[in-house]
Amino acid sequence: MITISDIAAARERIAPFIRRTPVLPATQMQDSRGLDGRVSLKLELLQAAGSFKARGAMNRLKTLSQDQVQRGLVTASGGNHGLAIARTAHVAAVPATIFLPSNVVADKISKLKGWGAAVEIVGSVWDEANEAALAFAARSGATYVHPFSDPVVVAGQGTPGLEILDDLPDVDVILVAIGGGGLISGVATAVKALRPGVRIIGIEPVGSPTLQACLRADQVVTLETISTRVATMSCRRTDEAIFETVRRNVDEIVLVSDEEMHEAARWLWFELGIAADLSGPASVAALRAKRPSLSPTAHVCAIICGAGTGAVA
Secondary structure, X not given: OOOHHHHHHHHHHHHHHOOOOOEEEOOOOOOOOOOOOEEEEEEHHHOHHHEOHHHHHHHHHOOOOHHHHHOOEEEEOOOHHHHHHHHHHHHHOOOEEEEEOOOOOHHHHHHHHHOOOXXXXXXXXXXXXXXXXXXXXXXXXXXXXXXXXXXXXHHHHOHHHHHHHXXXXXXXXXXXXXXXXXXXXXXXXXXXXXXXXXXXXXXXXXXXXXXXXXXHHOOOOOOOOOOOOOHHHOOOOOOHHHHHHHHHHOOEEXXXXXXXXXXXXXXXXXXXXXXXXXXXXXXXXXXXXXXXXXXXXXXXXXXXXXXXXXXXX
């Protein structure tokens, strides 16, 4: 789907328009359950618009023609990709229309409107909102930007992997939350190209185990139902190229419950003053649940991928 060259080019292309997010050591905790070894947090929730999605959105913008940009942008999102597209459209001074499922959290709707985006709520899951976004693009001429089934977007999402390797040259394991799979596909491609010994572990919700189901079936499958309330990690079906990349480069996928993610979000807020949405601390939820089992001497990097309000506390 993409190569390390695509990701390196994306890094250079988007550098003036996104943030290089910091890495924070997880130390001096009151409650250090699950953080037995050396743990670093890659704070992608401090990215522009509140998540890593700004990287892929900006990479797509910078590869569009002027005509495509001027038509305006449209997408479907559980929230974070929509925010990234809304912010990107603001930078380009063009309109954005964001289709969202009904389980999106209210603060993301308010933030989208704050960025000047038109918001449409369609369906109960992302896949239904996406059908409406595609139909809107067809009738309006707006340029549709897929959150993960787009190699240019995925190349942008891979750039945090390069930063992690730069900042943590001795990292052993990287934990990555999964919705559609764009982030883990990009990060895994970057990391395995440069440091193939680093383990890449994905985290999915119990109520939306999309890529884990694909790996077990050895093919792309469509989930019959989705029960997670985490809209940014809800996806009934991934992309074929994403699946192939994950099958080749991801070492393991583990599941966490919505309750475990909620508890991890509260932990981040209490211990570090970090306000994450429920997808943001999925990697921490996996660590605290000791899922998977890791060596106590391993240096683990957990990507904190999406911002919230601190309301979970």
